[in-house]
Amino acid sequence: xxxxxxxxxxxxxxxxxxxxxxxxxxxxxxxxxxxxxxxxxxxxxxxxxxxxxxxxxxxxxxxxxxxxxxxxxxxxxxxxxxxxxxxxxxxxxxxxxxxxxxxxxxxxxxxxxxxxxxxxxxxxxxxxxxxxxxxxxxxxxxxxxxxxxxxxxxxxxxxxxxxxxxxxxxxxxxxxxxxxxxxxxxxxxxxxxxxxxxxxxxxxxxxxxxxxxxxxxxxxxxxxxxxxxxxxxxxxxxxxxxxxxxxxxxxxxxxxxxxxxxxxxxxxxxxxxxx
Amino acid sequence: xxxxxxxxxxxxxxxxxxxxxxxxxxxxxxxxxxxxxxxxxxxxxxxxxxxxxxxxxxxxxxxxxxxxxxxxxxxxxxxxxxxxxxxxxxxxxxxxxxxxxxxxxxxxxxxxxxxxxxxxxxxxxxxxxxxxxxxxxxxxxxxxxxxxxxxxxxxxxxxxxxxxxxxxxxxxxxxxxxxxxxxxxxxxxxxxxxxxxxxxxxxxxxxxxxxxxxxxxxxxxxxxxxxxxxxxxxxxxxxxxxxxxxxxxxxxxxxxxxxxxxxxxxxxxxxxxxxxxxxxxxxxxxxxxxxxxxxxxxxxxxxxxx
Numbered sequence: 001x002x003x004x005x006x007x008x009x010x011x012x013x014x015x016x017x018x019x020x021x022x023x024x025x026x027x028x029x030x031x032x033x034x035x036x037x038x039x040x041x042x043x044x045x046x047x048x049x050x051x052x053x054x055x056x057x058x059x060x061x062x063x064x065x066x067x068x069x070x071x072x073x074x075x076x077x078x079x080x081x082x083x084x085x086x087x088x089x090x091x092x093x094x095x096x097x098x099x100x101x102x103x104x105x106x107x108x109x110x111x112x113x114x115x116x117x118x119x120x121x122x123x124x125x126x127x128x129x130x131x132x133x134x135x136x137x138x139x140x141x142x143x144x145x146x147x148x149x150x151x152x153x154x155x156x157x158x159x160x161x162x163x164x165x166x167x168x169x170x171x172x173x174x175x176x177x178x179x180x181x182x183x184x185x186x187x188x189x190x191x192x193x194x195x196x197x198x199x200x201x202x203x204x205x206x207x208x209x210x211x212x213x214x215x216x217x218x219x220x221x222x223x224x225x226x227x228x229x230x231x232x233x234x235x236x237x238x239x240x241x242x243x244x245x246x247x248x249x250x251x252x253x254x255x256x257x258x259x260x261x262x263x264x265x266x267x268x269x270x271x272x273x274x275x
Numbered sequence: 276x277x278x279x280x281x282x283x284x285x286x287x288x289x290x291x292x293x294x295x296x297x298x299x300x301x302x303x304x305x306x307x308x309x310x311x312x313x314x315x316x317x318x319x320x321x322x323x324x325x326x327x328x329x330x331x332x333x334x335x336x337x338x339x340x341x342x343x344x345x346x347x348x349x350x351x352x353x354x355x356x357x358x359x360x361x362x363x364x365x366x367x368x369x370x371x372x373x374x375x376x377x378x379x380x381x382x383x384x385x386x387x388x389x390x391x392x393x394x395x396x397x398x399x400x401x402x403x404x405x406x407x408x409x410x411x412x413x414x415x416x417x418x419x420x421x422x423x424x425x426x427x428x429x430x431x432x433x434x435x436x437x438x439x440x441x442x443x444x445x446x447x448x449x450x451x452x453x454x455x456x457x458x459x460x461x462x463x464x465x466x467x468x469x470x471x472x473x474x475x476x477x478x479x480x481x482x483x484x485x486x487x488x489x490x491x492x493x494x495x496x497x498x499x500x501x502x503x504x505x506x507x508x509x510x511x512x513x514x515x516x517x518x519x520x521x522x523x524x525x526x527x528x529x530x531x532x533x534x535x536x537x538x539x540x541x542x543x544x545x546x547x548x549x550x551x552x553x554x555x556x557x558x559x560x561x562x563x564x565x566x567x568x569x570x571x572x573x574x575x576x577x578x579x580x581x
Binding site for chain 2: 034115119121124127131
């Protein structure tokens with residue numbers, strides 16, 4: 001579908017809301033109205049995630065379950081991922097945070113958006129005053145809301161388990177933002193170009209690969225480690241481990257995430273199809 | 276208000292080399308129902324997505340109450356309501372959640388219960404969209420199109436797959452909209468529906484408008500708009516009889532009937548009956564038929580499947 005609406009809707013002209021309606025909204029400024037619509041979409045999409053059993057499993061139960069499992073078993077020490085006597089949370093917490101982002105920004109959004117696209121939900125919303133820009137901002141808002149919930153729970157669990165905090169907070173925030181942008185743009189690229197069933201299978205498979213072999217959860221030694229450092233999953237894993245485990249900023253990993261975020265956003269803008 | 280709700284002029288749109296919309300002119304007025312007819316792939320749905328501004332036309336002009344829906348989407352979208360062919364409803368949500376949310380996107384929405392009640396949505400309000408029947412989803416989709424208090428409504432096959440009761444409810448809704456001064460544009464395959472509801476009909480084929488007018492006008496546009504259908508026993512073929520009848524009035528043969536075209540006099544009908552008796556056929560049925568919109572449609576677009 002060439003010429004599909006992918007750019008900003010509407011104008012900033014004053015009185016853009018003056019036509020047609022004499023309702024309660026007529027007095028509000030167009031900018032206010034736009035913000036309210038985006039927030040309404042954010043709320044709706046956030047609730048949709050929280051009401052959906054599969055999404056809850058993916059975004060809360062699996063990452064948080066893994067956090068508790070890695071923190072409470074001697075697995076990381078046995079694998080020689082951490083020196084003997086080290087708190088396993090120093091690796092378990094960044095692993096869980098990275099997995100939270102992969103679940104929410106990538107797999108969850110890819111699948112939800114692919115099915116919304118298949119059932120015409122995206123086209124329907126595009127005909128409302130929300131428009132496509134509002135829809136995308138609303139999705140972004142929902143991802144951020146769910147990530148905040150995930151992070152709050154993960155930090156609460158880590159606190160209960162007695163985590164010794166030495167986090168580089170600016171690096172954590174930057175990692176979260178860039179990781180979300182990279183994964184979300186790639187997830188939406190999949191959702192907007194492939195059939196819904198293929199996205200369902202593919203996004204889940206990629207989640208497993210990112211967690212198991214992509215450097216998201218654990219750093220990989222040797223040549224494979226060098227390769228995954230340039231993948232979004234490996235770069236996110238590296239940056240998150242640096243910020244949370246050692247309290248440092250992995251500038252190289254952040255740059256890799258930034259490049260993926262830019263490439264993913266450009267590709268999604270270019271190829272995403274609403275139908 | 277003299278300004279048309281929707282005006283489309285010389286609209287063009289193509290997928291690659293394929294001209295889906297090839298120079299369409301349309302107008303929809305407030306308080307009237309326009310039916311857009313045409314075979315599958317004629318360009319109806321594409322025309323609607325161009326009209327609501329979710330696609331940019333290659334050429335031509337669309338105006339909704341004077342505004343360009345592509346450039347001024349925020350303002351035109353407040354004035355329009357759209358019911359898409361495939362529903363456009365999120366599968367894992369419940370009907371009232373969806374309608375409440377869609378309403379919150381408009382400045383002056385209709386209260387959800389004002390639509391849910393008459394459309395019988397309360398009966399299945401606790402089920403997710405995924406679990407609804409096709410007819411139930413259609414009713415929710417209609418409510419979704421009306422929730423923003425639109426002054427121009429696009430309904431893409433609003434009654435496809437509905438049972439007769441739901442269809443009657445939806446038809447009443449559409450007539451009520453007209454009564455409230457809303458402009459209604461609906462696409463349909465159901466010619467009887469178009470004939471029953473529409474003030475005006477356009478027939479689109481291969482991206483062009485091939486006929487346009489009130490249903491009555493369209494039916495009368497054909498010179499042979501009345502005909503006499505005479506059922507015969509035993510069944511045909513009866514080539515000699517058809518030749519004899521053709522001498523009286525233009526006649527074509529069916530399997531067990533003959534169809535005589537035109538407005539006939541009593542004397543001609545008497546002659547026809549005599550000729551039939553002379554051929555040893557008995558008459559099982561006689562019907563005078565006005566040409567239906569369906570006949571006009573086939574005449575214009577041909578019978579072969581697309």
